[in-house]
Amino acid sequence: MDRRHLLKSAPVFAAGLPLLRTLQHNKPSPKPGVPSAGPDPEPARPVPSPRDFPDPERFWAEMRKQFLIPADEVYLNNGTVGSSPWPVLNAVFDGYRQTERMDQPDPEDYPIWGYDSWNEFRDPLAEFIGASRDELALVRNATEANSYIANGLEMKAGEEVLMSDQEHPGGEQPWNLRAKRYGVVVKKFQIPRPPRDGDEILNRIHDAITPRTRIIFVSHITTDTGVVLPAKQIARLARDKGILSAFDGAHVTGMMALNIRDIGCDFYTSSPHKWLMAPKGSGYLYMRADVQDRVWNTLATHGWDEPQLKAQRFEMFGSSNVPSLWGLRAAIQLANHIGLDRIEKRHRAMADYIHSEMLKRGAESWTSPDPALRCGIVTVNVPPVKRMALEQWLWKARKIRIRGGEPSKLRLSTPYYLLKADIDRFLTGFDDFKKGLNG
Ligand SMILES: Cc1ncc(COP(=O)(O)O)c(C=O)c1O
Structure with a gap:
C-alpha cells in the first residue's frame, strides 16, 4: 500500500506546534503462515499534555505510548542513543514528503539539501x-x-589540551589524532569515583594546568560514570587563566537545563539524538563568536574561508539529510511541550530511585552524593557480578537493556519514558540473576 495512504497527518498539539503530528496507524495484515517479527509498535495517539494528568506517573505512562520501544521491553541504555517518538518521526516523514517531490520553485534550490543557513532549524535550537x-x-x-x-583550533606542537580520564572516544580521539600528527600534547586529570563535590574536580583541573595549557576539553556529563561536571566554574577557571574551554555535552541536551551563554565557555558540542530523542545524526557545534577566527575548517567546499558566514562556515559540508533537521525541530517542540524542567525532574527522580535501590543491594556507588553532580545516568559497581553476563542474561531472559563496563560496572540511564514499574522489573531481574550466581 502506498505509504502516503497510511500516513494521515493531523495536528495533535495546541496551535503553535503545528509540525508535530500523529500517525493514524493501519496495521498491515500479517501474511498467513509467516510468524510476526514481534508486536507492532503502539499506534501513536495525541501527545498528552501534563495538565490533563494530575498524577505524573499516569502522564509518563501516556507519554511512553509515543515511543516505538515495545511495551514489554525495558530500555535503560538511553545513554548510548535515545529513541525518537512518533512526533519526531512524523516530522522527518513530513520533511521527506515535502522535499522529495523535487518541485521546489527555484531549480537552483540546493539549500534544501545542504549549503544553507538552516535558520529555521538553528533558531529554535539556539x-x-x-x-x-x-x-x-x-x-x-x-x-x-x-x-x-x-x-x-590553531595550536603549536608542545601546547597542551587538558581533559579528564573519562572522555568518550568521540571526544578524546580527535585530540589523539591531532597529537600524533602535529605534536600537541594530551594531558589528563582524574575524576574521583565518585567525586564528593564540584570543588574536588575543580581543584584537580586547577592543579593540572601548566603554562602550556591552551584548552580544557571535558565532558559536561561523562559517558563513563554520568557525573555532571561543574561547567560554569570550569569555564570561569579557564577564562581567568587565559585558557579556552570546550565541553562535550553529548548527553546534556534534553536531559537537563542548559544555557551555554550562562556557562560562558568557548565551545560546546552535543548529540541531541540521545536525551532530546532527536533523529540519529542531528548534532551541533557551538563556537563563541570571539573564537571563531582561531578555528580552521575541517571540511572544505565553497564558504570554508568566508568568516562572514560565522558558525555557518562549519555547516558547509555538501549535500546532507535535511529532513532529519525537521525531526530535530520537532524534538525541541516536544521537549518544550512537556517542559524541560518537568523532564529533568523526572530524570532525577528515576535516577535517584534506581540508585538508592542498588545501594540497598550492596552496590558501590560511582555516582556523586552531590545532587549537582548527577542527573539521569547512575553508575554502580557490583562485583562479583560480571556486567557482560548480566547484560546478556537480562536481554535474553527479561528483555531488559542495560550497558556497563568491565568487569562489574553498570551504567543505568533513566529517560523520562521509563516507568517506575520498568525500573522495578530491572531490579527484580538483577536480584534473580544474583540468586542464580549464588544458587
Ligand atoms: C560524552 C560523549 N561524547 C561523545 C559521544 C559520542 O556521541 P556520538 O556518537 O553521537 O557522536 C558520546 C556517546 O555516548 C558521549 O557519551
Missing part, C-alpha cells in the same frame, strides 16, 4: 540551549563537532 544562531553549526553528532574543534 533558543533551547541559550546560544545565538551565528554561534551554532548543525552537524551530525558530538564526535563530528569535537573533531572540528580538535582538528581546527
Whole structure:
C-alpha cells in the first residue's frame, strides 16, 4: 500500500506546534503462515499534555505510548542513543514528503539539501540551549563537532589540551589524532569515583594546568560514570587563566537545563539524538563568536574561508539529510511541550530511585552524593557480578537493556519514558540473576 495512504497527518498539539503530528496507524495484515517479527509498535495517539494528568506517573505512562520501544521491553541504555517518538518521526516523514517531490520553485534550490543557513532549524535550537544562531553549526553528532574543534583550533606542537580520564572516544580521539600528527600534547586529570563535590574536580583541573595549557576539553556529563561536571566554574577557571574551554555535552541536551551563554565557555558540542530523542545524526557545534577566527575548517567546499558566514562556515559540508533537521525541530517542540524542567525532574527522580535501590543491594556507588553532580545516568559497581553476563542474561531472559563496563560496572540511564514499574522489573531481574550466581 502506498505509504502516503497510511500516513494521515493531523495536528495533535495546541496551535503553535503545528509540525508535530500523529500517525493514524493501519496495521498491515500479517501474511498467513509467516510468524510476526514481534508486536507492532503502539499506534501513536495525541501527545498528552501534563495538565490533563494530575498524577505524573499516569502522564509518563501516556507519554511512553509515543515511543516505538515495545511495551514489554525495558530500555535503560538511553545513554548510548535515545529513541525518537512518533512526533519526531512524523516530522522527518513530513520533511521527506515535502522535499522529495523535487518541485521546489527555484531549480537552483540546493539549500534544501545542504549549503544553507538552516535558520529555521538553528533558531529554535539556539533558543533551547541559550546560544545565538551565528554561534551554532548543525552537524551530525558530538564526535563530528569535537573533531572540528580538535582538528581546527590553531595550536603549536608542545601546547597542551587538558581533559579528564573519562572522555568518550568521540571526544578524546580527535585530540589523539591531532597529537600524533602535529605534536600537541594530551594531558589528563582524574575524576574521583565518585567525586564528593564540584570543588574536588575543580581543584584537580586547577592543579593540572601548566603554562602550556591552551584548552580544557571535558565532558559536561561523562559517558563513563554520568557525573555532571561543574561547567560554569570550569569555564570561569579557564577564562581567568587565559585558557579556552570546550565541553562535550553529548548527553546534556534534553536531559537537563542548559544555557551555554550562562556557562560562558568557548565551545560546546552535543548529540541531541540521545536525551532530546532527536533523529540519529542531528548534532551541533557551538563556537563563541570571539573564537571563531582561531578555528580552521575541517571540511572544505565553497564558504570554508568566508568568516562572514560565522558558525555557518562549519555547516558547509555538501549535500546532507535535511529532513532529519525537521525531526530535530520537532524534538525541541516536544521537549518544550512537556517542559524541560518537568523532564529533568523526572530524570532525577528515576535516577535517584534506581540508585538508592542498588545501594540497598550492596552496590558501590560511582555516582556523586552531590545532587549537582548527577542527573539521569547512575553508575554502580557490583562485583562479583560480571556486567557482560548480566547484560546478556537480562536481554535474553527479561528483555531488559542495560550497558556497563568491565568487569562489574553498570551504567543505568533513566529517560523520562521509563516507568517506575520498568525500573522495578530491572531490579527484580538483577536480584534473580544474583540468586542464580549464588544458587
Ligand atoms: C560524552 C560523549 N561524547 C561523545 C559521544 C559520542 O556521541 P556520538 O556518537 O553521537 O557522536 C558520546 C556517546 O555516548 C558521549 O557519551
